[in-house]
Amino acid sequence: MKQIKKKLILLMMCLCVTFGGAACDLFDMPSGDDSGVTESNSNNSSSDDCAHSGGTPTCTEKPTCSICGEKYGEALNHAYDVENIAWAWVDDGSSATATITCKNDATHKVEKTATITSEITTSAGCEEMGTTTYTATIEHDGTTYTATKAVQDVAVKQHAYDVENIAWAWVDDGSSATATITCKNDAEHKIEKTATITSEITTPAGCEEMGTTTYTATIEYNETTYTATKAVQNVAATQHDYDVQNIAWAWADDGLSATATITCKNDAEHKIEKTASITSKITTPAGCEEMGTTTYTATIEYDGNTYTATKDIQDIEAKKHAYGAWDSNGDNTHTRVCENDSEHTETLNCNGGAATCQAKAVCVDCGKEYGDYADHDVQWVKDDAEKDVKKCAAEGCNKVEKEFIKTVTAENQELMATNNAAVLDVAGCSAYESVVSIMLGTVSLGTNPSVIDLTQVTDKALHGVQTIILTVKDTEGETHEVSVPVTIVTQMVSTAQELYDITRTATDTTNNAIFGYYKLANDINCTAAPYWAGFNNSVSFDNNEIAGFRGTLDGDGHTLTGFIHANGLFGQVNFGATIKDITFVSTKNTGSATAVIGNASKGTTYENVNFVLYNSDGTKYPKSVIFAQGWANVMKGVTVKVYAGADSTSEYADVGSLFGNWHWIAGTTYADKYENVMVYCASL
Ligand SMILES: [Zn+2]
Ligand SMILES: [Zn+2]
Ligand SMILES: [Zn+2]
Ligand SMILES: [Zn+2]
Ligand SMILES: [Zn+2]
Ligand SMILES: [Zn+2]
Ligand SMILES: [Zn+2]
Numbered sequence: 001m002k003q004i005k006k007k008l009i010l011l012m013m014c015l016c017v018t019f020g021g022a023a024c025d026l027f028d029m030p031s032g033d034d035s036g037v038t039e040s041n042s043n044n045s046s047s048d049d050c051a052h053s054g055g056t057p058t059c060t061e062k063p064t065c066s067i068c069g070e071k072y073g074e075a076l077n078h079a080y081d082v083e084n085i086a087w088a089w090v091d092d093g094s095s096a097t098a099t100i101t102c103k104n105d106a107t108h109k110v111e112k113t114a115t116i117t118s119e120i121t122t123s124a125g126c127e128e129m130g131t132t133t134y135t136a137t138i139e140h141d142g143t144t145y146t147a148t149k150a151v152q153d154v155a156v157k158q159h160a161y162d163v164e165n166i167a168w169a170w171v172d173d174g175s176s177a178t179a180t181i182t183c184k185n186d187a188e189h190k191i192e193k194t195a196t197i198t199s200e201i202t203t204p205a206g207c208e209e210m211g212t213t214t215y216t217a218t219i220e221y222n223e224t225t226y227t228a229t230k231a232v233q234n235v236a237a238t239q240h241d242y243d244v245q246n247i248a249w250a251w252a253d254d255g256l257s258a259t260a261t262i263t264c265k266n267d268a269e270h271k272i273e274k275t276a277s278i279t280s281k282i283t284t285p286a287g288c289e290e291m292g293t294t295t296y297t298a299t300i301e302y303d304g305n306t307y308t309a310t311k312d313i314q315d316i317e318a319k320k321h322a323y324g325a326w327d328s329n330g331d332n333t334h335t336r337v338c339e340n341d342s343e344h345t346e347t348l349n350c351n352g353g354a355a356t357c358q359a360k361a362v363c364v365d366c367g368k369e370y371g372d373y374a375d376h377d378v379q380w381v382k383d384d385a386e387k388d389v390k391k392c393a394a395e396g397c398n399k400v401e402k403e404f405i406k407t408v409t410a411e412n413q414e415l416m417a418t419n420n421a422a423v424l425d426v427a428g429c430s431a432y433e434s435v436v437s438i439m440l441g442t443v444s445l446g447t448n449p450s451v452i453d454l455t456q457v458t459d460k461a462l463h464g465v466q467t468i469i470l471t472v473k474d475t476e477g478e479t480h481e482v483s484v485p486v487t488i489v490t491q492m493v494s495t496a497q498e499l500y501d502i503t504r505t506a507t508d509t510t511n512n513a514i515f516g517y518y519k520l521a522n523d524i525n526c527t528a529a530p531y532w533a534g535f536n537n538s539v540s541f542d543n544n545e546i547a548g549f550r551g552t553l554d555g556d557g558h559t560l561t562g563f564i565h566a567n568g569l570f571g572q573v574n575f576g577a578t579i580k581d582i583t584f585v586s587t588k589n590t591g592s593a594t595a596v597i598g599n600a601s602k603g604t605t606y607e608n609v610n611f612v613l614y615n616s617d618g619t620k621y622p623k624s625v626i627f628a629q630g631w632a633n634v635m636k637g638v639t640v641k642v643y644a645g646a647d648s649t650s651e652y653a654d655v656g657s658l659f660g661n662w663h664w665i666a667g668t669t670y671a672d673k674y675e676n677v678m679v680y681c682a683s684l
Contacts, residue, residue: 059104079103080110082140087147093118093134098147100140112138114147120154126185130154160184161191163221168228174199174215177228181221193219195228201235207266211235241265242272244302249309255280255296258309262302274300276309282316288340292316321346328368358397376401380478387430388480404430404474406482414487414519417454417463424449424468429482432472436479439469440488454488460507463488464517464552464578490516490551496526499560503549503570504539512541513574516551520558520582527562527587535586535596536565541572545602548572555582555609563588564613564625568595575603575632583610587646588617589625601630601659608637615653616646623656630660631670635677642681654683 052073054066059078062071079102086099095116102108114136124130129152137146160183167180176197183189195217205211210233217228241264248261256278264270276298286292291314299308321344326334328350338344350371352364357376360369376392376399390402409428416422424438426449438445438452441462445452449470457463470482493499499518507515526535541547549570562569564586573579584596596611597604613621621642644653658679659672 076104078108085145089149093149093151096136098138114138124154124156126157126159126189129156159189166226170230174230174232177217179219195219205235205237207238207240207270210237240270247307251311255311255313258298260300276300286316286318288319288321288338288344291318326366328366332370334366357392357394404480406480408484412485412487414489415454417488417490420453420455421451422454424452426470433475434473436471440466460490460516463490489519491518492521493518494521496524503537512547514549514551519554520556523559525561535562535569537567537571539571545575548574550574550576552578554580557581559583559585561585568598570598572598572600573604577604579609580607585612587614589619589621595627597627599628601627601633603632605634606638611640613642614646615644621655624660626658628660634673636675639678652680652682655681
C-alpha cells in the first residue's frame with residue numbers, strides 16, 4: 001500500500017512543474033507523512049508565471065481564458081479520489097465493489113470488483129462468534145487499494161469446564177461452600193454451584209486440643225457428583241480426667257524423695273508430675289542382725305486434696321550383738337546371751353585348754369571344764385614291794401588300772417634246804433598265767449612253785465631268811481616278780497652234837513666262815529661233857545670281819561643250856577650273823593676265859609634273846625660274859641639276868657661287864673645299837 005501511494009505522489013509532483021505555480025494551488029497536498037513530497041512542493045512554487053488566465057478546465061475540456069477566451073492550457077485529468085474509495089460489500093463479506101469518484105466531477109466514477117481474501121481476526125469464543133476480516137483488493141491506475149470488512153461469522157465453541165480443578169470456596173466454619181468450575185477455554189467462564197454440606201467428626205477432641213470435624217461439600221454437575229472436604233478444628237476440647245486413684249509414685253531408692261505422676265484417664269500422655277514432700281518415721285527399730293525399717297511418707301497436694309504414699313526401707317543399720325560372757329552349758333558347749341535381746345544367744349563348742357587324765361580341758365572362753373579326760377598314761381610301776389601297779393604316770397593322777405599283788409600270804413615259810421621237792425606256798429599273789437622262773441638270787445629253783453628243788457641252793461650263805469623271786473606273766477603277758485619270803489632252814493638242830501658240829505665246821509672254807517640257818521628243834525642241854533663244848537668252841541677264827549659264824553641261830557623259843565667256857569658257843573660271830581628267839585642259860589661261870597657267844601661279836605644281830613646267868617658253883621661272873629669284844633652289833637629285845645644263886649629265886653649278882661670292849665663311838669659305822677636291852681644285876 002505504501003509503495004503504491006509513494007509512486008502516486010511522485011507523479012503529481014511532475015505535473016506541478018509542467019503547469020506553473022498558478023495551477024499548483026489546486027494541488028494542495030493532503031497532509032501526509034511523506035516529507036519528500038512536501039519538500040518538492042516548496043522548492044518549485046516561486047518560479048511559475050502564467051499568461052492566460054481564467055476559465056475553468058474540466059476533466060475533458062481545456063479552460064477558456066477569461067482574458068482571451070482562448071482555450072489554453074490543458075484539460076484537467078480525472079482526479080480520482082483514491083483516498084475516499086467507496087467500498088460496497090455484500091453482507092457476508094464474500095464480495096465487494098470499489099467505487100472511485102473523481103474529485104473534479106463526482107459524476108466521474110470508476111467501479112471495480114474487488115478480489116476478496118479473508119482471515120479470522122477474532123477467534124470464536126465459547127459463547128461469542130469469532131470475526132473474519134475480509135480484505136477487498138483492487139488495482140487502480142497501477143496502484144493497489146484495499147479495504148476490509150469484519151464479519152462475525154465464526155461459529156462459537158463449546159465450554160470446556162474443568163471438573164478436575166473445581167474451586168471450592170468454603171465459609172470458614174465449613175457450614176457452606178460453593179464450587180466454581182472454570183472453563184478451560186476462558187477463565188471468565190465459570191459455573192458456580194452451592195454445595196450441599198454433610199459433616200463428620202474425624203478427630204475427636206482431646207483434653208486440650210480441639211477435635212476436628214470434616215465437612216464434605218457435594219455438588220452435581222453434568223450428572224456427576226463432585227465433593228470436597230474441609231477439616232475444621234471445631235470440636236470443643238474435653239477436660240483432663242486425672243486419675244488420682246492411681247497415682248504413680250516414683251521413689252528414690254533411699255526414700256528421701258519421690259515424685260507423683262498423675263495420669264489423665266483420657267490420654268496417658270497427659271501427666272502431672274509433682275515432687276512430694278517427705279516425712280519419715282522409724283517403724284521397725286533395728287535388731288542386732290536385722291536392719292530396722294523407716295517408713296517414708298510422700299505427700300502431694302493436687303487440686304485441693306492431699307495424697308500420700310508410703311515406702312518402707314530397711315535402712316537402719318543393724319546393731320551388733322552385745323554378747324555377754326560365755327557361760328558353760330555343762331555339755332561341752334557354752335552360750336552367751338546378747339544384752340540387747342535375751343533371745344539372741346550364741347552357742348558354740350567349748351574350746352582351748354588341754355585335757356589331762358585327771359582334769360578336763362578348761363575352755364578358754366567360759367572357763368569351765370569340758371570334753372573328756374585325756375587317756376591315762378598307764379604304765380606298770382613295780383617299785384612297790386606289795387604289788388605292781390598299772391597306773392597312770394601322769395603327775396598327781398591316782399588312776400590305777402590294774403594291780404598285781406606280788407606278795408604272798410605266808411609271811412615266812414620255812415623250807416628245808418634239803419628238800420628237793422618243796423612246795424612253795426604262793427597263795428595271796430595275784431593270779432598269773434605262767435611262771436617264767438623261780439629264783440633265789442641267781443639260783444634257779446625250777447618253774448613250778450609246787451615242786452621246787454632247794455638242794456640247788458648249795459651256797460649256805462643263801463640260806464636263812466630269803467626272798468624267792470617267782471617271776472610270772474599275767475594274762476596280758478606282763479611280767480611280775482612275786483616275792484616269797486622264806487626261811488631256808490639249813491638244818492634243824494635237836495642235839496648238842498649237831499650244834500657242836502655246826503659251830504665248828506666252816507661252810508665257806510675260803511673265809512673260814514659258817515653260813516646257814518640253824519633252828520633248834522627243841523631245848524638242848526649241853527651241860528654234860530662232851531656237849532658243854534657248845535659253849536666252849538675250840539676253833540680259832542681269825543680276828544677279822546669275815547670269819548666265824550655268819551649264819552643264823554634260830555632258837556625258835558627254845559632254851560640252850562650250858563655254861564660259860566672258853567670262846568663261848570661260836571668262838572666268833574661276825575657280820576651277817578643273827579641270834580634270835582633263844583634263851584641262853586649259863587648255869588655257872590667256870591672262871592676261865594669266859595663268854596656265852598664267843599670272844600668277839602661283830603655286825604651281829606641279837607633279837608629276842610635272853611641271857612640267864614646262874615651261879616650254881618659260887619663263882620662270880622667276870623667281865624665280858626656275853627662276848628669279850630665287839631662292834632656294829634644290834635641288840636633288840638635283849639635281856640640279861642645275872643643271878644647270885646642257882647636259880648631265879650636268888651638275888652641278882654654283881655657282874656664285871658656283859659658286851660666286852662672295843663665298842664666304837666656312837667654314830668660311827670661300828671657303833672653298836674641297843675634297843676630294849678634289859679640287864680638285871682646287882683651292879684655292873
Ligand atoms: Zn488565459
Ligand atoms: Zn473527472
Ligand atoms: Zn467458554
Ligand atoms: Zn487429659
Ligand atoms: Zn543381739
Ligand atoms: Zn566353754
Ligand atoms: Zn591319769
